[in-house]
Amino acid sequence: MKKQLKSGYTTGTCAAAATTAALELLISNRKREIIEIKSLNGIDLKVPIHSLKLGKEWARGVVLKNSGDDPDVTNGIEICVKVKLYKELPQIEKAHYFDNIAIVGGRGVGLVTKKGLQVPAGKSAINPGPQKMIRDAVQEIIKGTDKKVLVKVYIPQGKAKALKTFNPRLGITGGISVLGSTGIVKPMSEEAWKDSLYVELKVLKENTARDWVIFAFGNHGKAFCESMGVDTTQMVVVSNYIGFMIDSAMEIGFKRVLLIGHIGKAIKIAGGIFNTHSRVADGRLEILSANAVLVDEPRENILKILESNTVEEACQYVEKNELFRLIANKVASKSVEYSRGEIEFQSALFTFSGNLIGESDDFKKLAGDLVEK
Known part of the structure; x- marks a missing residue:
């Protein structure tokens, strides 16, 4: 034991x-x-x-x-x-x-x-x-x-x-x-923490019989959801282990996931990083900058993004808000790929100030469907 x-x-x-x-x-x-x-x-x-x-x-x-x-x-x-x-x-x-x-x-x-x-x-x-x-x-x-x-x-x-x-x-x-x-x-022994997350997810499935769950990265994500009136009883705080939690959701039988997170964590998923701890991988500003090129963000803004201290600061230099929708869509699509197409994902991004800055295309639709059920 x-x-x-x-x-x-x-x-x-x-x-x-x-x-x-x-x-x-x-x-x-x-x-x-x-x-x-x-x-x-x-x-x-x-x-x-x-x-x-x-x-x-x-x-x-x-x-x-x-x-x-x-x-x-x-x-x-x-x-x-x-x-x-x-x-x-x-x-x-x-x-x-x-x-x-x-x-x-x-x-x-x-x-x-x-x-x-x-x-x-x-x-x-x-x-x-x-x-x-x-x-x-x-x-x-x-x-x-x-x-x-x-x-x-x-x-x-x-x-x-x-x-x-x-x-x-x-x-x-x-x-x-x-x-x-x-x-x-809370204790952060990686294997013990993963074990506790798996158990939490399994208990949620067995007690609600729902095929959907909300993933938040941490307490800021949970607080943001509460401020938006989201029912957090169907939420699991996944910490840095989003890849492990997607695998667990597949095994347990979840079919739909809402990913709600701070841009500084979520953007790593947009770059295909599924353990978001800084010791494992970073590249946040590089991922943001690369996607800024795709929406024709001015070059001087991209340079400011690359020189920023944090993603939170970098967001201040973004003129084209479609960048955040692009990031949110990539968070969702990369997660679908990771689940090998077995789970539908939609995502929403926020800042520390509590502002919702980006949603994937069908986030509101999926969120609405889940709330109604």
């Missing part, structure tokens, strides 16, 4: 828990060993506090990153948060501001230097999910008061650990990113 792999906490969850512990110490002189916090997908978590320190008008909380059974380079490192109260918040160029709260990265937290990421260039690499968790934690403590709080996240080992990530290539300098779209790290 296979061991069930343990989940862990994202750096964002660690930062939010450390913030809560430090702020309660500063305001109420209350020392907490365990912080109860709600993840972004609504799960109640209990996060141990490694250490606390109260200074003059400031407090610090430290949480040890716990990645569970995920092979994460950040596992076990200190995620530190220093909080301080102000009458007026200081203006810090790289900070993120939200009314009475400012969140900034210190030592070991990266600085974003290129466009196309979820955080604007010039700001601390603390993603929107962790920002929300930290804000929610602070607001819960200071609600009903006029207090203003500066939250400084720092990671002593962050600069060294960043060298083992893709951050330098993405234009994140000086440290790691504070990440988390749900707050929970």
Whole structure:
């Protein structure tokens, strides 16, 4: 019998828990060993506090990153948060501001230097999910008061650990990113993860008797579908393993698949790449550029696409929107080819801002047929 792999906490969850512990110490002189916090997908978590320190008008909380059974380079490192109260918040160029709260990265937290990421260039690499968790934690403590709080996240080992990530290539300098779209790290042992995906797909088929399924690449895809009113009970989040999941869908007996994904992942399928992990294959900008030639995108735009930091940024240089329809059609047709014609595929593409930018020709028709049934 296979061991069930343990989940862990994202750096964002660690930062939010450390913030809560430090702020309660500063305001109420209350020392907490365990912080109860709600993840972004609504799960109640209990996060141990490694250490606390109260200074003059400031407090610090430290949480040890716990990645569970995920092979994460950040596992076990200190995620530190220093909080301080102000009458007026200081203006810090790289900070993120939200009314009475400012969140900034210190030592070991990266600085974003290129466009196309979820955080604007010039700001601390603390993603929107962790920002929300930290804000929610602070607001819960200071609600009903006029207090203003500066939250400084720092990671002593962050600069060294960043060298083992893709951050330098993405234009994140000086440290790691504070990440988390749900707050929970799921174990990513490849075979174990594939096994769990196969079981999820099989259970879905056996319990609904439907011959169709929605594939999303990750939590952003799931959130996009929810925002569009799509019934996600018939959805499986496939991670990077789209080829494996197509094979599994064929074996289990699915006949129709809606592929809904961020352009940065989906475009790899348009180039015939069916394991979308960056370590396996990339070529995203090259695939986008090659297809831009086919729709007569101006040469200067194609050069900008090739020089972009991310696909998200590259999309800003596209003038001819038919390019995204072409990409969506190729995502669908390449998937049909991969299934050797046994499954019908239609696809839709979106950006991090939540904009639907491209659909394959019969996406709405197939989606409508499935919704009606």
